[in-house]
Amino acid sequence: MAKKVTKKKAAKKNKKYVYFFGEGKADGRADMKNLLGGKGANIAEMTNLGIPVPPGFTITTEVCTEYYKNNRRYPAGLNEQVNKALARVEKIMGKEFGDPNDPLLFSVRSGARSSMPGMMETVLNCGLTTKTIPGLIKKTGNPRFVYDAYRRLMMMYSDVVMEKAAGIEPKSDHDAVRHKLEHEMERVKKKKGYKNDIDLTTEDLKALCAKFKNIIKKTLGTEFPDDHMKQLWGGIGAVFQSWMGKRAVSYRKIEGIPEHWGTAVNVQTMVFGNTGDNSATGVAFTRNPATGENLFFGEWLPNAQGEDVVAGIRTPNPVNEAGKTADTRHLPSLETKMPTLYKQLHAIERKLERHYTDMQDIEFTIEDGRLWMLQTRVGKRNGQAAIRMAVEMAKEKLISKQIALLRVKPEQLDELLHPSVDPAHEKKAKQLAKGLPAGPGGALGQVVFTADDAEAWAKKGNKVILVRNETSPEDVHGMHAAQAILTAKGGMTSHAALVARGWGKCCIVGCSALEIDLKKKLINVNGTVLKEGDWITLNGTAGRVYEGKLNLLPADPEHNKWYKELMKWADQVRKLGVRTNADTPSDSATARTFGAEGIGLCRTEHMFFESARIKAVREMILSDTIDGRRNAIAKLLPYQKKDFIGIFKAMAGLPVTIRLLDPPLHEFLPHSEKELRDLAKEMNVKFKKLKARNDALHEFNPMLGHRGCRLGITYPEVYEMQARAIMEAACELKKNKVKVIPEIMIPLVGHVKELEDMREIVVKAAEEAQKKYGVKVPYTVGTMIELPRAAVTADEIATQADFFSFGTNDLTQTTFGLSRDDAGSFLPYYVEKGILEDDPFITIDKSGTGQLVKMAVDKGRKTKKNLKMGICGEHGGDPASVEFCYNIGLDYVSCSPFRVPIARLAAAHATIKKKR
């Protein structure tokens, strides 16, 4: 036993925490993302591919996990391993860290398993101290560059390490150390009449660095560290700390990234894109991430450091000629400015895309004419681009059709199905401003200026557009809540653009005509003043901004050839049917264009509310005798019949499941005394009588009360009329040679006897209708399974049913004992706290509600082998639930029209995943 413990300890001590990369050899690989983070794994892979990568090392995500487990202490042995890796880098570079004559400098960056753009910390230029500065000046002969690097180090380090990681909370944004340093720099620029940072001279920067030291000491109470090792460990610690920072935690929640994954830390030799005109830096994509076009696409800046491109402070240049737009035509491309290096970069990006068989998002730096690759990762893309890339890559034989299908997340189709600005209306409207089209589609909303306001307004049900100079990761919650994002600064790779693209949200960036006054909450756009709450419309596809509300047009996926191709492939692969929930002919027609293969749920109660009908319904409710009820209900028959004719026509040749009346009757009566008095007058009944009836219908738990088939049991004439209307409509159409497949569905059955009784009524009415018309229309009678008792006794219920349709809205409600109408006040908290992984009304609760569904499927099929089974709760349009439905053997899912394509793709995914 004792031996075992020692062994374990020894293993822990020898555990590899640090993975080296450099000079064509790396300890890691691309498939080690869990341990090295996405960035670290890909740097290792690039190194192994012989691509020029500055050498360095990755500290594993396990260190992060252990760090938090052990009260923020590093595991034993880490120090030693870091020192060893440092020595290897020094050997390759022929320089030493901290050497006063020729110092090596490092960047320290985060890198989680899945990319979290800008959510965690980075410190560049670690190793610049009063000892090393003179050596670096001597070596580079460029004192301006050295002091510029030093002021950047101080800005980042004091903010990230000395303030944020140290847990210091500034009283306001203005008190934050970074703000103070930026303010000082702006002051100097203004005083000297400079426009850009680049105008600052060596002397200015030198003086600024001295000033910075004082400000840091004064603000934070500690000296800026003048020791290279202290800086390095400070940076490493800050990255680990930032894993639990506010932004990272909030981003993880939105993206569903688990906390226990942790982040890795990448320590890498600094290469500089800002040593002069022979240096540059850029960010690029191997294909256009906004459109999916197979074109190398990117942005670069000469004499700049990486953060300058993404921070949106300087407008970047296009990387090549082909990627130029009307707005960037006048800017110099890397292709023309540095043709040899561009060629080398182009060859590398091709190699990377072929190697990873997916679109890559790359970062590069050119230092004194030498190209270095800093990063490659699978690039985020919007839905439109994802579809085009997947289809084109499959056609290029880079990937299989199955992989192409898996490359598009079902939810991404949503973007294609989103509205766009009506071009006719847009033509007439006066454009307010123009920016870069970072996220497609159209959106309208009220202007808000802060992320917190966006969230608060959206919570109240307002549609908002978040307007900022530029966004930062602190804004993610507001960006998420907003309909769209509009920024005055930034390029296509700015934070706003990246995040919005990932979500497929309408977004315009770099809209420089906006002069935003945050304090007064005003925007001045060439003389037009907009204030908080004013409406604007964005055309995110073209980058155009309009005042007021423009018409939005529904999406038009039918004219997108890549989408159509992908959906064709999905239909070839999937085994699960996809129907729609629709109660009108127009919704049915829309769903059919989206590929619905029938109606899985037609809720008839919606047809009862129109003005002429509601009167008859109320008459029926108020009458005390069967005959009185029959007379009233007979008035509804022609309306219902007309409704069904419209729906059957729209779904000609496809099955249509019609559910008989479900909600409690009180829903059809008004509630206030005044409305009741008006109604009494209108119906010529005494108010007292009406009130008494209304009171009698009152229920404490109406959702568990007199509804569903319980209505049919007590008022059989209602179901009788509905069955007759359905079958008369079907017979009439049959006579006109329209193929109709009616499926009549009884709701809220809990006992087989209920279904037996209701079936008898329906069959009788159906037979009579057929006799009346002298035609035969095949029809079926089935039931919803939406109560636990129905699921548990599904074998008995199946004796009376031709089909089952799972009403998982009610089944979730009754399984959890949760009111679906009231759970909103506490259920989100359950999800936030992690008590429930997902909202069970959105994604089916597999281990609870799902097990009841599975049990009912198995029991039902034991009684009737070929019993048809589907789902018509909201879960039918949720990709994870669709997969579950396929795996337990349902025949189809049914969802709202706009989710039909999503369900089709999710069904294809389910088939592919099950096969693998």
Ligand code: PEP
């Ligand atoms: C259900 O309960 O899942 C269902 C589809 O019916 P409704 O939502 O109308 O109660």
Ligand code: MG
């Ligand atoms: Mg229901």
